[in-house]
Amino acid sequence: MRLRLILSLILLVSAAAPSLYAQDGMKIAKLFSPEFQDQKGVTAIHMEGNNINEWGDLVSVYRSLTVTNPEHIQAIQDAVKADGRNATTRTSSSHEGHITYGWYGFSNGKNNLERYIILLSPPGKDLPTTLIYIEGTINPTAFKHYILQNLPIQ
Amino acid sequence: MIDSPDTLHALIERYFAAETTLAEEHFLRDKLAGLPDGIDPVADEAKAVLGFVAVTSQRTTAGRKFRKLKRFIRPLQAAASVALIVGGAAMFVKYSIQKAEAAPATAFVAYVDGQPITDADLVRRMALDNMRLVAEATSAFELQNSTIINCAAEKNQEINSLIFPL
Secondary structure: OHHHHHHHHHHHHHHHOOOOOOOOOOHHHHHHOHHHHOOOOEEEEEEEOOOOHHHOOOEEEEEEEEEOOHHHHHHHHHHHHHHHOOOOEEEEEEEOOEEEEEEEEEEEOOOOEEEEEEEEOOOOOOOOEEEEEEEEOOOHHHHHHHHHOOOOOO | OOOOHHHHHHHHHHHHOOOOOHHHHHHHHHHHHOOOOOOOHHHHHHHHHHHHHHHHHHHHHHHHHHHHHHHHHHHHHHHHHHHHHHHHHHHHHHHHHHHHHHOOOOEEEEEEOOEEEOOHHHHHHHHHHHHHHHHHHHHHHHHHHHHHHHHHHHHHHHHHHHHOOO
């Protein structure tokens, strides 16, 4: 009986704890694993918290990958294509099945959480592909406005 | 009353046969308590048995008292355990929230070819460089789209002027 109570409390506390990997549930999540980001030719950036300076509290997670290896580029393309199907807002251009520019928004009405995937992948050989994952409470219109005006997000 | 070993042995025998009265048992216990050990083996054996019975009786009484006390202690123990767990969980949640509010960032790291960079300024600059690329690409994309739309509108106007000349 007492054990059951303890287990229930542990479950309650665990549920209250924030999730460790916010991009979980997306295909790109596997790309942000140490197995991928520790490879040669990969530049990975991870900023997370309530106060990432210029990003303020509107953006709580920033992750990016920059790669030049064709296999890595293909892995990113495949993951973004799969996730892009579930996007709530989408702007993209492609060339012969290769996404050259992609902007995908994923809204969660429950907690005002917005997630974005941005892909820059010029088709030329040896040109770097950059995948960015951003999470926060900033809405898509305001986010694009801030980016285009090159303003620090506050 | 008992003035010879035989009389004492007879009383002991009656005690073991459970034929003694309570008064005789008390008398026997007192009598045996006054006898030194190692003189009369029969008396020693009886002392051992009577002593065991006395101690067991005391223990049983103490056990009963303890069990009674335990009935009251057990709910208190359970309540204390629950209070401890709930209090601990509440403190953990409060601590986590405070930590999240106070912490400037939970992660601030970059990896280049697997080599970590933990200089926060450098990591931030790298991220901002990426966002500048996004800004340029987004501007170019929107410009391209508007050019396509404008071209299509001009073409449409041309076609219209050919079909419907003034």
